[in-house]
Amino acid sequence: MSQIAHSPHAHAPVSVGRIMATVMAALVPATLYGFWLYGWPAIFLWSVTVLTALLAEGFVLRIRGLDAKPALMDGSAMLTAWLLALSLPPYAQWWVGAVGALFAVIIAKQVFGGLGQNVFNPAMAARVMLLISFPVDMTLWTSPMPITGANAPGFMDAWAITFGGAHWDAMSSATLLGHVKTEFTRGIDLLHSLPGFFTDSDVAGSRPGSLGETSALFLVAGGLFLMARRIITWHGPVAMMLGVALPALIAHAIAPAHFLGVLPHLLSGGLMLGAFFIVTDPVTSPNTNAGMLLFGFLCGLLTWLIRTWGGYPEGVAFAVMIMNALTPIIDRYVKPRIYGRTRKGDALPAEKGA
Amino acid sequence: MKLFSRFKPQGGVHPDGRKDLSADRPIRILPMPEQLFVCLQQHVGAPASPVVQVGDRVLKGQLIAAGQGNISAPVHAPTSGRVVAVGDYPAPHPSGLPMPTITLVPDGEDCWAELDVPADPYELAPEAIAERVAAAGIVGLGGAAFPSAVKLNISRKTGVQTLIINGGECEPYLTCDDRIMRERAAEIVSGIRLIQRAVGCREALVGIEDNKPEAIAAMREAAKGSAVQVIAVPAMYPMGWDKQMTRALIGKEVPAGGRSSDIGVLVHNVATAYAVHEAVVLGRPLIARLVTVSGAAVKIPCNLEVPLGAPAQALFDYCGGYAEVPARMVMGGPMMGHEMPNPNIPVVKGTSGVLALTHKEIGQPVPSPCIRCSTCVRACPVGLLPLEMAAQIRVGDLAASVDIGLKDCIACGSCSYVCPAHIPLVHYFNYAKGELAAKERAKLKQEGTRKLAEARTERMERIAREREEAARQRAARKAAQEAAKKAAAEAAAAAQQESTPA
């Protein structure tokens, strides 16, 4: 009798694997742009990170006595590593990516119970771990040297950079947020430190930064694609951008010498990647649209606070992790209203009047 | 006059309609099958009790089983013929368990019993209309199968302002309501007028999904000059849920645990309105209904007018048989219908369709872990958190799932349909509801048996006490008697002594 199937006897053409594949497709433009911008070292780093994650996932699943194939095919480990790679400095050595991927997959995901069970976004957890453990390697920024350019490292040079730890001439550079923070510590305010370092028109993202975080243009395009495919909703991203933009707008208006404006905030660091690809991570974000608005806004606000007053120049990863921890609380208090009931859960009053 | 709904429905999904398979073919009449298996419980409530015996000859429309109790409905012979069995037959139910059923062999004459046709049905007293609806065995034909007369009586007593006629038919594949509105709109409007009269309400709204333009046009044409308004509502699943339709049409919600009449509304299905017309105007009881026969495994999908009790196989056969071996046969729609354990399951009053589906149509996805994507939360028309409820049921914490709304779940299947991890969410919910109901029954039984045991203990003690008392009394009596005897003897002896003077 148990062979009798329960309704429904039809199913929407969706699957976890398809969702992951769509998200990865949405990351392709920004990733390819990053590859072009930073050349072979970026390609090597990305490959090492993704490969390590896949091997780690398969290994852990084998230990847990589960069939590794369907879980590997769903693409979740690859997506985690992909997002992590995009948030790394492009000239970081191979072990940075490998250690990060191992941490993301084994500690941040499988130890919690695997897909769907993790409390923290694995990519962000790994990034935070790397940032705290290897601050020097994680802030080794480089100026863009397009792969086609004359001064870009060739294949063998890149091999030496990624796998041998070799240095490259144009390597030492700084991100906007890092530069601003350093100058502040030297007593130089924004009015003097910013000119020449940032141009408002830099939407494409040709500047020092993480592998795949600099191009607002391509990241927004990917995010819009995901919204069109109904994989994500607008609530999280818009709320996060508002969470950064509103305080930035107010503070900048009051003291332009001490607070960065809206555009540098929005276009810098991991904000665009975070807003469209991290905050929208289904596993670690709230269930409801209203919850997403709150979650996203607080992510943005915390990011702004950390960037402005924190010890680190960038705060997206920290902000997201703090909010991940708050997700169960948001889910507990922000619920949809049940039909025929008040928000508190009591039955609506009968109303006879026409 | 409103033409389109102004209120936004909550949640819902947009499954592939597949209505084109059967929507454009006119209604055909199923030839009488060789045997009819007429179930005695085709409705919510107590089963009907048979009033015929094996061997009896019955006429079309003759009462063969009478309703029992307050919530029940009688059953009538779908055609003339002979009763060959009164006993158990597999029920149209996912369990496939037997149900009391009257088996009828039609005689082919289709000879009507004498019908009670009123002179002017629209002048009947409201109570008389409800009585006729009850006597005709009419139940909600949208699938819920709740006895219609019961609803009419409640609504008449509590007073309703708005009659809503549900032309939602949101289940994929099903087109029987669509066809009945296209072809028999005048009769439906007549039924609506009768229901209005029965409950005494002036406003009557017919809500039809906007993916059925022909039905909307036909109903508007038929409703011209009457108080009946036809309103287009957005096509989505589950728009045919009566409470969703109510929200879409008048923007009000039925309080949790309450009835539509609590907000002055009465909801009936279009096919029910048609059945009311048949019963009150023509005096015909509910003995046939429209059934959609569809699915990619059916050669010629269409809508059939089917005598109740016809086995599903007869419907498939008449529709040209199978185009390929069906992977699954379903009674009802694909979202809420149930798999038929075999194709000989009979059509009942609540059967809106029989489907023969292919592997491609059903898909048999393997469940994977929940990724908390919350698609189910957005899809739920009730506003529940299916992912949380299922997680709690999975670990056995049924009480927690009730706390967050399990009892409000209508089992519409929207969450299961959209789940990218293919988790059988509704299956979890129905399991939990069944388990909770069984626990409740067990608890009631335990309380009952405890009372019985206490009563027995008390009785036994009383009996023992009484016995003891009786024994004591006996002993006392005996002692008293003996004492009296002794006293008498002593007295006698004394007397003797006295009488013998020294």
Place this chain on the structure above:
Amino acid sequence: MLIAVASLTTLGLLLGLFLGVAARRLAVEGNPLVEEIQAILPGSQCGQCGFPGCAGAAEALASGSAPVTLCPPGGRDVVAALAAKLGVEVDMSGVKDSGPTVAEVREELCIGCTRCFKVCPTDAILGAAKHIHNVFREACTACGKCVDACPTEAILLRPVPVTLQSWYWEKPEERLAA
């Protein structure tokens, strides 16, 4: 150092005093546990646990001298409820639970001796002398006393038959994939 030791000692003393006073002033009269446990037990006083009726069993359970698995007619549900009430872990795999059962009289063997309904704790057996007896299912707790009392082995404990009213969906199978 001295200050730390002194302050911690004072703190400990004060809190201990507070706990002592609280235990006195907020003490619960009597032991409500026995009655609560009795409410969980079937109450048919069948005696299969070896105690004199359900009240005796409840006292033994409350004092911890009997295992929560002592009640055969109660089945898994009662074991789980008792374990929850007493806060003990229990290995449910050891609990025999063939699902709920009821007594059934085999008519061809029944001689109408009335012995069974004399022992039935819930008066669930109907009949009269020299007539075939019948079991009223709703009242039967499947305690088995009638089975022992029957001289012709005409009474059996059978699983409660599943009907359309009592049937419900099984729990979906646990998935195996990660």
